[in-house]
Amino acid sequence: MSNQTTQPPSPAQNPPQAGASQAGSPQAAARKGGSGAPPFPGAKPALLGTLATIVSLVVLVALGQATGQLLFIAPLAATAMIICSTPALPPAQPRNVVLGQLGSAVIGLVAAAFVGHNLWVAAVAAGLSVGLMLLLRAIHAPAAATAAVVVLQHPAVVPFLVLLAIGSVLCVLVGLIASKAGVIATYPTYWW
Structure with missing residues (x-):
């Protein structure tokens, strides 16, 4: 007989089973009949x-109407x-808004200039924009759509980039004003 004691396995030696979850996890809430989604913020x-x-x-x-330029785009x-x-x-x-949008637009413009304007290129440009946003630490999901839009609509480069920058900054400014007025929660939590 040995004098060694048996140690319980560490979590690294015995990882949790697939599908196992903690009591407070979204999966546990879903099993109890609830949802893992965040709660409704309230009517106001x-x-x-x-x-x-x-x-x-x-x-x-x-x-956009006042200047004769298109500032309103889906992204x-x-x-x-x-x-x-x-x-x-x-x-x-x-x-994230500014770097994500402008970086993704540049990816779309470069992809279209070198490869062409079609759905295949748009799909690759949108995917590449995700990589760029990760590299820049500026993830902004709508910007992936901006890369695709640029490929498919082939806008004039400089006017589009200027208008996209203006539109992005305007969205940020309205968010800032809404936050200062107490309409939305504190915004931004960081600038850069």
């Missing part, structure tokens, strides 16, 4: 976030929604 925050998003988009449309609609409904999340922060 939902209404105010919706109104702030509408204001952001109307500002883009109004300035900026998603940007406005992220800023006004989830202002504390990293994708809503000014760094």
Whole structure:
């Protein structure tokens, strides 16, 4: 007989079984009949976030109409929604919005210039934009769509980049104003 005692296995030696979860995890909540989704923020925050998003988009449309330029594009609609409904999340922060949008647009422009304007190139450009955003530490999901839009619509390079920068900054400014007015939660949590 040996004098050695038996030690319980460490977590590294005995990893949890696949599908095993902790009591407070989203999976556990789902098994209990609940959802792993975040709770509804309440009627007032939902209404105010919706109104702030509408204001952001109307500002883009109004300035676009006044200047004869298109400032309202689908990816900026998603940007406005992220800023006004989830202002504390990293994708809503000014760094992520501006770097994500402009970096992805450049990826789309370069891909289209070297390979062409088709759905295949748009798909690859959108994927490459994710890599660039990860590299820049500026993840902003709507920006992947910006890369695809650029490939498929082949806009004039300089005017598009300038308008995209203006639109991105306007979304950030409306979020900042909405936060200062108490319409949405604190925004931004960091600038750069």
